[in-house]
Amino acid sequence: xxxxxxxxxxxxxxxxxxxxAAAAMVAWSLLTMRRAEKRRDEARKx
Amino acid sequence: xxxxxxxxRFLRIARWLMPLCMGAGIAIATAALGWxxxxxxxxxxxxxxxxxxxxxxPSAWLGMAGWMGIAAASFTELVWRHPLAGIAARACAVPGAxxxxxxxxxxxxxxxxxxxxxxxxxxxxxxMLVLLFLYFGWMALSQASEAADGGQNKAxxxxxxxxxxxxxxxxxxxxWWQSQHQAPSITMGKSAMAxxxxxxxxxxxxxxxxxxxxxxxxxxxxxxxxxxxxxxxxRKALSEGY
Numbered sequence: 001x002x003x004x005x006x007x008x009x010x011x012x013x014x015x016x017x018x019x020x021a022a023a024a025m026v027a028w029s030l031l032t033m034r035r036a037e038k039r040r041d042e043a044r045k046x
Numbered sequence: 047x048x049x050x051x052x053x054x055r056f057l058r059i060a061r062w063l064m065p066l067c068m069g070a071g072i073a074i075a076t077a078a079l080g081w082x083x084x085x086x087x088x089x090x091x092x093x094x095x096x097x098x099x100x101x102x103x104p105s106a107w108l109g110m111a112g113w114m115g116i117a118a119a120s121f122t123e124l125v126w127r128h129p130l131a132g133i134a135a136r137a138c139a140v141p142g143a144x145x146x147x148x149x150x151x152x153x154x155x156x157x158x159x160x161x162x163x164x165x166x167x168x169x170x171x172x173x174m175l176v177l178l179f180l181y182f183g184w185m186a187l188s189q190a191s192e193a194a195d196g197g198q199n200k201a202x203x204x205x206x207x208x209x210x211x212x213x214x215x216x217x218x219x220x221x222w223w224q225s226q227h228q229a230p231s232i233t234m235g236k237s238a239m240a241x242x243x244x245x246x247x248x249x250x251x252x253x254x255x256x257x258x259x260x261x262x263x264x265x266x267x268x269x270x271x272x273x274x275x276x277x278x279x280x281r282k283a284l285s286e287g288y
Contacts, residue, residue: 007095026125029141036269046278
């Protein structure tokens with residue numbers, strides 16, 4: 001017997017995973033860049 | 047190529063190019079996903095689940111493009127000793143691995159309603175999983191060689207070139223072997239997809255590619271800044287007689 005599946009459950013889960021991962025990656029890359037550049041600028045001032 | 051070998055010149059370009067790529071990428075990818083989710087039609091056989099294609103295909107493309115970036119940077123580093131090549135390779139690794147993982151997860155979420163299973167050990171899925179493990183191995187090797195050799199990237203560069211063998215295997219796996227996965231819908235200059243599905247897909251691929259480029263440039267700026275800070279602190283420690 002074929003079980004009934006709501007296709008939107010899979011679509012929403014895929015979009016949540018994809019967009020969540022992309023957003024986390026963008027935030028992490030910007031944050032690490034800002035931190036590294038701040039540390040370099042502070043090292044230059046010393 | 048060697049015109050960009052100077053890190054100062056690269057940073058001057060990256061300072062305006064990175065936010066441009068990232069901003070345009072976020073805007074275009076968001077618009078494309080909205081188009082695919084709310085305005086593109088459902089497919090005759092697959093129904094609403096076809097909407098996963100607008101995330102799955104760009105992720106697969108960028109998972110493979112990330113490794114091609116590592117391989118190209120590795121070749122440049124080994125042949126021309128370009129000072130930014132190793133940094134570019136390191137910058138490609140994390141976004142490449144993230145998009146490969148997204149491709150595998152969204153593929154699994156698509157496979158359950160379409161094929162009735164989360165996973166099959168066929169050529170396409172297995173070679174994509176191998177790509178994810180290659181990324182993990184490359185990142186571990188890159189970190190280890192950086193700690194051991196003080197930034198010499200010969201071993202990861204060779205690994206990056208050898209691992210590129212997996213890219214044509216992924217691409218041709220659905221042609222070479224009998225596969226649960228469908229054959230390529232888009233080839234050079236041709237598409238088996240109707241325009242209603244193809245146009246938002248191409249838009250999504252453009253948006254995510256720009257986003258990928260923005261993340262790679264941000265990672266390169268971070269790695270360069272880290273190396274410059276370390277070099278500055280080392281020089282200072284030496285001058286103070288530590």
